[in-house]
Amino acid sequence: MSDDHRPMIECQAVQKYYGDYHALRGIDLAIREGEFFSLLGPSGCGKTTLLRTIAGFEGISSGAVLIDGKHMEDVPANKRPTNMVFQSYAIFPHLTVAQNVAFGLRRDPRGKAEKTALVEDVLKMVGLSGYGGRAAHELSGGQRQRVALARALILKPKVLLLDEPLSALDRKMREQMQVELIKLQRQIGITFVLVTHDQEEALVMSDRIAVMFEGEIAQLDGPEALYARPANRRVADFIGVMNFLPARILAETDEGARVEVAGLGEVELPRAQISRANPEDEGVMVGFRPETMTLMGPGQIHYQTRETGATIDEVVYYGDMTYYDLRLDGSARLDGRPRTVRISMRNVFGRDVQDVGTRTQLAWSPGSLVLFR
Amino acid sequence: MSQRSFEGSGLRIYAILYLLFLYAPIALLPVFAFNSGTIIAFPLQGFTTDWFAQMSTNSTLRRALGNSLTIAVSASILATCLGIFAARATTRFEFPFKGGIMGLIMVPMVLPEIIVAMSLLVVLLGAGLQLSILTVIAGHTLICMPYAIAILSTAFSSLDKSLEEAAYDLGETRWGAFRLVTLPLVMPGIISSLLISFTISLDEFIIAFFLAGNEPTLPTYIFSQLRFPKQIPMIMALGTVLVVLSIVLLAIGEYFRRRGIARISGKDSGGFQ
Numbered sequence: 001m002s003d004d005h006r007p008m009i010e011c012q013a014v015q016k017y018y019g020d021y022h023a024l025r026g027i028d029l030a031i032r033e034g035e036f037f038s039l040l041g042p043s044g045c046g047k048t049t050l051l052r053t054i055a056g057f058e059g060i061s062s063g064a065v066l067i068d069g070k071h072m073e074d075v076p077a078n079k080r081p082t083n084m085v086f087q088s089y090a091i092f093p094h095l096t097v098a099q100n101v102a103f104g105l106r107r108d109p110r111g112k113a114e115k116t117a118l119v120e121d122v123l124k125m126v127g128l129s130g131y132g133g134r135a136a137h138e139l140s141g142g143q144r145q146r147v148a149l150a151r152a153l154i155l156k157p158k159v160l161l162l163d164e165p166l167s168a169l170d171r172k173m174r175e176q177m178q179v180e181l182i183k184l185q186r187q188i189g190i191t192f193v194l195v196t197h198d199q200e201e202a203l204v205m206s207d208r209i210a211v212m213f214e215g216e217i218a219q220l221d222g223p224e225a226l227y228a229r230p231a232n233r234r235v236a237d238f239i240g241v242m243n244f245l246p247a248r249i250l251a252e253t254d255e256g257a258r259v260e261v262a263g264l265g266e267v268e269l270p271r272a273q274i275s276r277a278n279p280e281d282e283g284v285m286v287g288f289r290p291e292t293m294t295l296m297g298p299g300q301i302h303y304q305t306r307e308t309g310a311t312i313d314e315v316v317y318y319g320d321m322t323y324y325d326l327r328l329d330g331s332a333r334l335d336g337r338p339r340t341v342r343i344s345m346r347n348v349f350g351r352d353v354q355d356v357g358t359r360t361q362l363a364w365s366p367g368s369l370v371l372f373r
Numbered sequence: 374m375s376q377r378s379f380e381g382s383g384l385r386i387y388a389i390l391y392l393l394f395l396y397a398p399i400a401l402l403p404v405f406a407f408n409s410g411t412i413i414a415f416p417l418q419g420f421t422t423d424w425f426a427q428m429s430t431n432s433t434l435r436r437a438l439g440n441s442l443t444i445a446v447s448a449s450i451l452a453t454c455l456g457i458f459a460a461r462a463t464t465r466f467e468f469p470f471k472g473g474i475m476g477l478i479m480v481p482m483v484l485p486e487i488i489v490a491m492s493l494l495v496v497l498l499g500a501g502l503q504l505s506i507l508t509v510i511a512g513h514t515l516i517c518m519p520y521a522i523a524i525l526s527t528a529f530s531s532l533d534k535s536l537e538e539a540a541y542d543l544g545e546t547r548w549g550a551f552r553l554v555t556l557p558l559v560m561p562g563i564i565s566s567l568l569i570s571f572t573i574s575l576d577e578f579i580i581a582f583f584l585a586g587n588e589p590t591l592p593t594y595i596f597s598q599l600r601f602p603k604q605i606p607m608i609m610a611l612g613t614v615l616v617v618l619s620i621v622l623l624a625i626g627e628y629f630r631r632r633g634i635a636r637i638s639g640k641d642s643g644g645f646q
């Protein structure tokens with residue numbers, strides 16, 4: 001997705017109060033045409049509220065929402081070029097599948113035969129061919145979701161808004177629907193805005209993700225950048241697992257910083273690997289993901305540049321993966337408290353799972369470290 | 374509770390006596406309605422349908438019946454329509470003093486009816502209004518409202534709020550969304566509210582007695598006839614008709630109320646359809 005795409009949705013300094021409660025605290029956002037965009041954050045952070053202000057169900061206290069370049073201030077939800085898939089799906093229980101899907105066509109001047117054909121086309125697109133005559137209560141969760149999708153997509157909206165559409169499904173179904181949603185979005189090419197509290201889901205599905213905490217956007221980035229370079233510790237904690245070790249800045253220039261890290265020693269970190277930490281943070285920290293380091297064992301080879309001594313504290317076996325909690329030599333050097341870090345290793349043929357208490361070496365590279373300060 | 378805990382405790386006897394006291398008089402209505410004797414006493418004389426025939430030719434009774442039906446139909450429609458507004462407002466929106474306002478609307482349910490009737494009479498006379506079946510309709514609407522709201526609130530609150538939003542999102546107007554989605558889904562509640570309001574109004578005595586002026590309604594007519602022993606067998610016949618009618622209406626009302634709950638909560642309602 002290139003930057004010259006014009007924004008499909010723009011939020012400019014959007015504020016929203018529910019009485020005294022400040023639900024959205026100045027949201028600035030540009031969602032590009034044709035992208036799969038996610039709003040990710042813990043429950044209660046204001047994702048649904050933001051989605052509903054875009055849909056037009058909630059008014060905003062100040063700021064502006066633009067869709068396709070037009071101010072939406074005086075445009076009610078039923079006139080906006082957006083359609084919504086509700087968290088509960090909101091399938092009309094007194095109508096059949098086909099009647100549900102055709103609901104939005106009531107004001108459409110096209111003939112009956114044409115509409116019927118259109119409904120069948122859309123049902124086919126979501127994998128519900130032949131289900132038109134079913135009653136709503138005869139459908140499974142996954143099928144209800146497809147009906148909700150078809151019902152929204154038949155109107156050819158410029159933007160499809162989805163509020164936690166997969167949260168009610170079991171794990172298998174959810175993973176299957178994730179893939180189907182991505183394919184569907186590529187196929188029809190319209191902008192999708194997804195609300196989710198599941199970081200994995202956001203990473204899997206999105207072109208870009210806005211991470212929200214307490215009514216504010218903490219970081220807006222692509223999945224890889226978000227995972228590898230979280231803007232602050234809170235984002236790092238929310239997305240995946242990240243280890244933190246206390247650190248001390250020895251010298252800092254425009255290019256980067258020389259840092260002493262508890263248990264890892266001195267490293268040079270370029271500016272790209274330095275993130276601004278939250279103001280309330282307790283101090284300078286260095287973070288890294290569990291899979292970026294290699295646990296050494298008999299016959300183990302690696303391409304890392306540094307090695308550090310460690311003792312295995314805990315082993316958690318997951319079948320395809322093993323998690324090791326390691327006590328790093330010298331990790332207590334900076335503040336007197338020894339630290340354990342979590343390392344994940346893929347279980348491959350010929351690499352045995354190591355035992356608790358084993359003395360070992362941890363191989364790593366400064367490139368996988370992120371400094372939070 | 375197991376049956377054993379009743380045994381030997383006297384509670385079982387109490388329960389039987391209680392039910393007898395409740396239903397035996399009602400069971401006696403049809404017995405004497407078909408009894409050819411004019412005196413309400415055992416032994417029974419013989420079988421007759423004369424009392425029913427006499428009932429259908431009595432012009433005052435016909436007038437009372439006409440009045441009662443007019444009042445009950447009008448009051449049940451009014452109470453149900455107003456109840457729809459109130460039930461939707463209380464289940465959908467937050468507004469200041471909501472609890473207090475809803476409480477005040479529900480109070481007539483527990484307020485002694487004689488007080489409602491008396492104060493209405495004073496106000497209506499004070500305002501210089503003529504007593505007629507219109508004033509009874511107003512009074513009955515007032516006492517039916519709490520029941521209508523109670524039934525309709527259940528219907529509205531078991532409805533997913535996003536259904537109406539979804540219809541609106543799909544391009545319908547607010548009214549269209551209400552008419553096409555909410556209304557059909559709460560229809561069982563509406564029917565149930567209509568029937569129960571109708572039944573309440575049909576046999577209401579105190580308000581009708583105070584506010585009807587010279588117009589008879591069924592209950593006030595029955596009361597006035599009880600002074601004439603000759604008329605009593607016919608009143609028994611009338612009572613029989615009313616009991617049957619009430620049971621049928623309440624059963625239909627309850628059927629629709631349950632069906633509404635089953636339908637909205639997505640439980641299988643196939644058995645009904």
Ligand SMILES: Nc1ncnc2c1ncn2[C@@H]1O[C@H](COP(=O)(O)OP(=O)(O)O)[C@@H](O)[C@H]1O
Pocket residue numbers: 018021023041042043044045046047048049050
């Ligand atoms: N209609 C409302 N009235 C008052 N507070 C609300 C309303 N809707 C949401 N909130 C509050 O706003 C905050 C954000 O809600 P929401 O956007 O639903 O969060 P999320 O979808 O991220 O879980 C929550 O604390 C919630 O209690």
Ligand SMILES: [Mg+2]
Pocket residue numbers: 047048049164195
């Ligand atoms: Mg939400």
